[in-house]
Amino acid sequence: MKNVLVIGAARSGIAAARLLKRAGYNVVLTDMKEIEREGLDGIEVFDNGHPECLKERTYEFIVKNPGIPYTAPLIQYFSERGDKIYTEIETASRIAKNFHYGAITGTDGKTTVTTLLWEMLRKKDPRAQAAGNIGLPLSDVVLEHENEKLDVALELSNFQLLGTEAFHPEVCTVTNLAPDHLDYMDSLESYYASKMKIYANCTPQDWFIRNVDDEQIMKYATNIPCTVIDFSLKRDDVDLYTKDGAAWLNDIRLFDVADLKIVGAFNCGNAMMAACMAYKLGVSLEDIREVIRSFHGVEHRIEFVREIGGVRIYNDTKATNTHAACAALSAFDRNVILLCGGKDKHISFDDLKQFDDEVKHCFSFGQTKDHFKEIFTRQTSVGTMEEAFARAMKIAVPGDVVLLSPACSSFDQFRNYEVRGEIFKEMVDRYRKD
Structure with a gap:
């Protein structure tokens, strides 16, 4: 039985440990704080600190809580030793073979786009899920639906993307780029570049929605391996645009802008990205428009x-x-x-x-x-x-x-x-x- 080490017992760490145990791994879970043992049967737990004995073992891979910086001593040790270090998004997506992902990252707007996309996907299939940085670990979704065909609206922070290697969405976007997380990242450039991992494993049949209004996205979104859908709130010579009071995907009228209940031009852009992603994932135009008319916004965002x-x-x-x-x-x-x-x-x-x-x-x-x-x-x-x-x-x-x-x-x-x-x-x- 192969060993895996999960570092960090927050919600995603617990979910990852349980999923990997069910998948047949010998799981070791560690955290600097006390770990509640309920539901962790068969998992070796080390809490209130990371004992030195963890370094004496070999692991198939390590799952790191995305909030733990790579400069943390234990992470640095395993990185220098050459261990593969993932986040739970990577391991969960490898186990779930039949999930279809609409993946969203960026500095702002992620949660609004993810929530809108999820509402649209639910019109197509009530089982559709919203997971990732929005609050529900992808591993929890896989624990419940592993062998099903399932649409997932997946919000991803750059911390989560840094730990991916094979993750592959069918449609994805970077909403925008602005300075953030400079207390975690080595530099602003590394923060921006980390967001571009979202399309690294895409194929020509997949879509990447590129915000051409964002100068930094245009600078960093390079070598894109999939179909590019250019988006703009300022131009109409792109693929995803507004004209005559409506949002359009090429010659397809997605929705009427007047139907939006959420304030701000940026929220119109969020809705356009979500609608485009939903269309790619098979949601009907009628269902897309119904969600646009009924959506009143995300908690805690204006x-x-x-x-x-x-x-x-x-x-x-x-x-x-x-x-x-x-x-x-x-x-x-x-x-x-x-x-x-x-x-x-x-x-x-x-x-x-x-x-x-x-x-x-x-x-x-x-x-x-x-x-x-x-x-x-x-x-x-x-x-x-x-x-x-x-x-x-x-x-x-x-x-x-x-x-x-x-x-x-x-x-x-x-x-x-x-x-x-x-x-x-x-x-x-x-x-x-x-």
């Missing part, structure tokens, strides 16, 4: 929370970089009271300066609270998100928008961006204007 005294409040906690925050700000004309700040990922906030006129006031909080002093003319640094919201509501008048769009990750004060968003929404629900 999510309307509540209107209080004529002030509209939006939760955009998923904006963990400046590019995503810029997209949110571009969805509103003026009178935005911006709540931002969080963990410092060593990226510039200069992109936000273009919205200085639209931002009535910025209340910044967390580790980066003072980074916004040079960005906005009207800015105040506070300690916490709760204080930022309270200060915002004191100056808000009817017609204003209060927008939580942090432009930073959450890990200085919150477990993840979802927790940050849930706490914000609870705060809004509890608020009573004097």
